[in-house]
Amino acid sequence: MVDVHEVPRPRIATGHLAQHIGKPVCFVGRVEKIHPTGKLFVLSDGEGKHTTVELSEPLDEEISGVLEVVGRVTNQATIMCMSYVQFREDKSPFDLELYNEALKIIHEFPDYFPFG
């Protein structure tokens, strides 16, 4: 499997999952629930819709707040996570709704925001 970090990975919201099955993506969302096994967690995007993220290895740390996940979309419209980054919100909160607005524009004007 090609490393998702070496190919372009469009930023998506929950609504775009269906169009990107099998493709590498980048998803930003807020942590809603973590499965007790630590191999699954749920993120909500700027519109409040939920996406499930799976891991090959269980989590080894506590995660909370806003996360950016890079991974591949599975056939069940979940994301197989390859790596993630926690956003620091100590200086100022991350405006997820505004991010969602920006996402809409990116997808609305693909000429100006080409993916790769």
Add this chain to the structure above:
Amino acid sequence: AIMQGEEVSKPVLQVINTRAIATGNGPPRYRVLMSDGVNTLSSFMLATQLNSLVEEERLSAQCICQVNRFIVNSLKDGRRVVILMDLNVLKTADQVGGNIGNPVPYNEGQGQQRSSAPAANPPPSKPQQQNSNLSVAGPAAPKYHAPSNQFGKASAPSSVKTPGGSQTKVVPIASLNPYQSKWTICARVTQKGQIRTWSNSRGEGKLFSIELVDESGEIRATAFNDQADKFFPLIELNKVYYFTKGNLKTANKQYTAVKNDYEITFTNETSVVPCDDAQHLPSVQFEFVPISDLENTPKDAIVDVIGICKSYEDVTKITVKANNREVSKRNVHLMDTSGKLVTATLWGNEAEQFDGSRQPVIAIKGARVSDFGGRSLSVMSTSTVVINPDSPEAFKLRGWYEFDSEGQLLEGTSISDARGGSASGANTNWKTLFEAKSENLGQGDKADYFSCVGTVVHLRKENCMYQACPSQDCNKKVIDQQNGLYRCEKCDREFPNFKYRMMLLVTIADCLEYQWVTCFQESAEFILGQKANFLGELKEKNEQAFEEVFQNANFNTYEFRIRVKLETYNDESRIKATALEVKPVNYREYSKRLIASIRRNAQLG
């Protein structure tokens, strides 16, 4: 003759005015005021099949028509209504030019009706369109309530039950005069002043004034002393009451703009009773001016405006020098769909009680335009301020502001901030450098101010500092006397020291353009991240570290507040830009502006 029930064939009448009456579900019905040259009568209704005549403006005020077919209906209370079934327009309004003869209202014993336009319209002195006043569309004077369905409710307004059970006739405001002492009017309070006290050689007292309006016109009323105490808590703005028996005297025009030759003074016989059936009375009438038009409005003009209160300041107390009194004032900032912001000043109680939370829609009637800071508004004692009025304009504004993405994200360009140096939230004027250059900002007589987001791409190290006078408020360059002393010409003194002052020339750039900007002390220190004095020493002692400061400052992005002005130096005129303030970029606000801008441009296609 028609009213007497006689058969008249094909009378020729002149239309004085037409009025639309909303019927709920169904086409509007038009009521027409007709004249036969001798009398006028408003009891004419147009059959709905003739509605198109009014809508196409063939039947309009002052046109002459011949009635081919009509029916006379008698109402329960004895009044007669003429329904116009078929008519021809003989001469259209513009061919006629004016009212023929001097018709007086036909008196059916119902009380006077003015021969000029029905009172729901603004008084005749205001410039009127010659076309029929279709109150439904309401181009000039938007009305808040549907005009009266005078035929449907035959009981109102001709009679009213006072609590005592006796019936009194209600007369129109326009008919009030000093020769009639027993009258009752049913009117809405469109303006209520504060209680004012006075004390002069003849004694002292208190009063408050109100403005009343009904369909026939408006009038001012004043209550003194005991009546002031009695009625001030009872009478509320925008509510309707029956007012009975007061004194009528000639109006003192210098105190009021109300259009009536007379005004009312309450006496101890005056009674004020709330009226429930008030749907037919016009509410406060506004003629709104878009905020962007205010820039062309002359100073001291009186205007009506409506806008969302985007932000407001705290109430402050200032002392009026004239009479050494303390008065409260508050500035509020209004924005409308023109995208412009204006600052309006509220005074006294209104300032203190103002609640601007949740960004209400504010309508102001009769605000005075001042040229403070460009254009601002001042609310006077004769102005009326309505918060969240129940009107189509208010709903439209609220809808635009809440749901239209442009409304939400628009920062608004303030016309009250022409000299504004500080960028405070809703008042900033954001431009890209490209826009600033293409709009030729700074080339007028006055300096122009704008804010932009830019990246530092170059800093001039050479001559970025000068030796300045160490005195507190003096920044003049000192002359090195070469004897350990430095002379300041402005202070006319010599000092053994100086302070370093920065004057840094920076090139900033955005996606399309670049601009040379001069940064003085505070801005320069912010960009370089070091104090001027420290830098001065560093330059002398450690060149390399000095250079490093400049390297690190390069390619950082900030928000700049810039002042551009045309300056002449040795016969050469150049646009000079100064950075007044440099701040870190607020990415959230920046994103919002960009998104709004993208959406706006996308709509333009």
